[in-house]
Amino acid sequence: xxxxxxxxxxxxxxxxxxxxxxxxxxxxxxxxxxxxxxxxxxxxxxxxxxxxxxxxxxxxxxxxxxxxxxxxxxxxxxxxxxxxxxxxxxxxxxxxxxxxxxxxxxxxxxxxxxxxxxxxxxxxxxxxxxxxxxxxxxxxxxxxxxxxxxxxxxxxxxxxxxxxxxxxxxxxxxxxxxxxxxxxxxxxxxxxxxxxxxxxxxxxxxxxxxxxxxxxxxxxxxxxxxxxxxxxxxxxxxxxxxx
Amino acid sequence: xxxxxxxxxxxxxxxxxxxxxxxxxxxxxxxxxxxxxxxxxxxxxxxxxxxxxxxxxxxxxxxxxxxxxxxxxxxxxxxxxxxxxxxxxxxxxxxxxxxxxxxxxxxxxxxxxxxxxxxxxxxxxxxxxxxxxxxxxxxxxxxxxxxxxxxxxxxxxxxxxxxx
Numbered sequence: 001x002x003x004x005x006x007x008x009x010x011x012x013x014x015x016x017x018x019x020x021x022x023x024x025x026x027x028x029x030x031x032x033x034x035x036x037x038x039x040x041x042x043x044x045x046x047x048x049x050x051x052x053x054x055x056x057x058x059x060x061x062x063x064x065x066x067x068x069x070x071x072x073x074x075x076x077x078x079x080x081x082x083x084x085x086x087x088x089x090x091x092x093x094x095x096x097x098x099x100x101x102x103x104x105x106x107x108x109x110x111x112x113x114x115x116x117x118x119x120x121x122x123x124x125x126x127x128x129x130x131x132x133x134x135x136x137x138x139x140x141x142x143x144x145x146x147x148x149x150x151x152x153x154x155x156x157x158x159x160x161x162x163x164x165x166x167x168x169x170x171x172x173x174x175x176x177x178x179x180x181x182x183x184x185x186x187x188x189x190x191x192x193x194x195x196x197x198x199x200x201x202x203x204x205x206x207x208x209x210x211x212x213x214x215x216x217x218x219x220x221x222x223x224x225x226x227x228x229x230x231x232x233x234x235x236x237x238x239x240x241x242x243x
Numbered sequence: 244x245x246x247x248x249x250x251x252x253x254x255x256x257x258x259x260x261x262x263x264x265x266x267x268x269x270x271x272x273x274x275x276x277x278x279x280x281x282x283x284x285x286x287x288x289x290x291x292x293x294x295x296x297x298x299x300x301x302x303x304x305x306x307x308x309x310x311x312x313x314x315x316x317x318x319x320x321x322x323x324x325x326x327x328x329x330x331x332x333x334x335x336x337x338x339x340x341x342x343x344x345x346x347x348x349x350x351x352x353x354x355x356x357x358x359x360x361x362x363x364x365x366x367x368x369x370x371x372x373x374x375x376x377x378x379x380x381x382x383x384x385x386x387x388x389x390x391x392x393x394x395x396x397x398x399x400x401x402x403x404x405x406x407x
Contacts, residue, residue: 008244013251024253031251032258039266046274050281055288061281068278088271096266116246117255122263183246 007190011114011183031112038099038112067095071229078233082240089129090236093122094229101182101221105214113224114182116175123175126232134239145242174231181224185217366402373398 015027049057049064057065071091075083083090097113104111112118134142146163147156192213195206245251374394381389 012245013248013255015254019254021257024257025250026254026257029251029254029258031255032262035258035262039262039269042266043269043274046270046278050274050277055285057281064278065282068275068282088275089267091275092263092267092270095270096263112255112259114246115251115255117252118259121256121259179246 007187007194010186010190011111013115030110031115031118034100034103034110034112035096038096038103041103042095042099067091074230074233078230079237079240083233083236086236090229090232093126093232094225097122097178097228098222098225101225102218104182104186105217105221111182111186113178114186116179119179120171120175122178122228123171126174126235127171130235130239133236134242137240138242142242145238170231170235174228178224178228181220185213185220189213189217370395370398370402373401 014030016030016033017028019026019028045060046064046068049060054061068091071094072087075087075090079086100111100113100118103109104114134145146160146167148159148163151159189210192206192210196203196210199206374391377394377398378389378391381387381394
C-alpha cells in the first residue's frame with residue numbers, strides 16, 4: 001500500500017478473538033463486534049422503550065413506535081395485506097442495515113455494511129427468499145413472471161432473456177448499491193482527513209469539507225437503509241402478486 | 244481493497260448469520276410484539292375514551308332534555324295556577340261588589356222611605372202648627388176665637404196650593 005495510511009485501510013478486518021470451527025476461521029472480528037453492537041442497541045431501543053410503555057410516549061418510545069409504524073406502513077403499502085408475515089423480517093433488515101450504516105459514522109467505529117460480502121449475503125438471502133416465496137405461492141406459474149403480460153408473443157425470445165437477466169441481477173445491484181455507497185462515503189472522508197494533515201495550516205478547508213460530508217453521510221446511511229428495505233418489499237410484492 | 248480479501252469471508256458470513264438470526268428472533272418474538280402491543284393499547288384506549296365521551300354526551304343531553312321538560316311543565320302549571328287564582332279573585336270581587344251594591348241600594352231605599360215618612364209627618368205637623376198660628380193670629384186680631392173647621396180648611400187649601 002502506498003503512503004503511510006491508505007484511505008481503504010479503514011475497511012480492514014481485524015481478528016479480535018481468533019476462533020476456529022473445524023478448519024473454518026470464524027474469528028470474532030471488528031465487523032462481528034459491530035454487528036453484535038447493532039443487535040444489542042436495536043433490542044435495547046425497542047425493548048427498553050416499551051418496558052414502561054406509557055399512553056403518551058417518551059422520546060425513546062416515540063423512536064421505537066415511529067420505526068415500527070414506518071416499516072409496517074411500508075410493508076402494508078408495498079406488499080399489501082399478505083406482507084404482514086414478512087414484517088418482522090423486513091423490520092430486522094431495515095434496523096440491521098440502518099444501525100450498521102450509522103455505527104460506522106461514530107469515530108473509531110466500523111461499518112460492516114461496507115463489506116461487500118455482508119451486503120451480498122443479505123441480498124442473496126433476500127433474493128433466495130423472494131424466489132422461494134414465489135415458487136411456494138405460484139409453483140410453475142412463477143415463470144410467467146419473465147414474460148410481461150400483454151406483450152406480443154413473438155417478442156418472447158427478446159423479452160424473456162432480458163427479464164431473466166434483470167431478475168438475476170437484483171442481488172448484485174442490491175448489494176453493490178449499499179456497499180459502494182458506504183465505502184465511497186468513508187473513503188472520501190478518509191481522503192479529506194488525509195489532506196488536513198498534509199495541508200498543515202490550510203487544513204481547515206478539508207475539515208470544513210469533512211463536516212459537510214459527514215452531514216451528507218448521515219443522510220446517505222438512512223437513505224441506503226431505506227432503499228435496501230423498500231427494494232426488499234418490492235421484490236416480495238413481485239413474488240406474491242407476480243405482476 | 245481489504246473487502247475483497249476472501250480469507251475474511253467465512254468469519255464474516257458466520258457472524259452475519261449468527262447476529263442476524265439473533266436479531267430476527269429477538270424482533271419477531273420479543274421486541275415487535277411489545278411495540279405493537281403498546282400502539283394497539285393506545286389505539287384501544289383512545290377508542291374507549293371516545294366511545295365513553297360520546298355516551299356521556301348523550302347522557303348529558305338526555306338530562307338536559309328532561310330538565311327542560313320539567314321546567315316547561317312547571318311553568319305551565321304555575322301559569323295555570325295564576326290564571327285560576329286571578330279568575331277566582333275576580334269572581335270574588337265581582338260578588339262582593341254586587342253584594343255591596345245591593346246593600347247600598349237597600350239602605351238608599353230605606354233612607355228614602357224614612358225621608359218620605361218624615362216629610363209626611365213634617366207636613367202633617369206643619370198643618371197643626373199652621374192651624375195653631377192661624378187661630379192665634381185670628382184671636383189677636385179679632386179677639387174672638389176662630390172657627391177651627393174653617394181654619395183647618397184654609398190651611399189645607401193653602402198647603403195644596405203650595406204643594407202644587
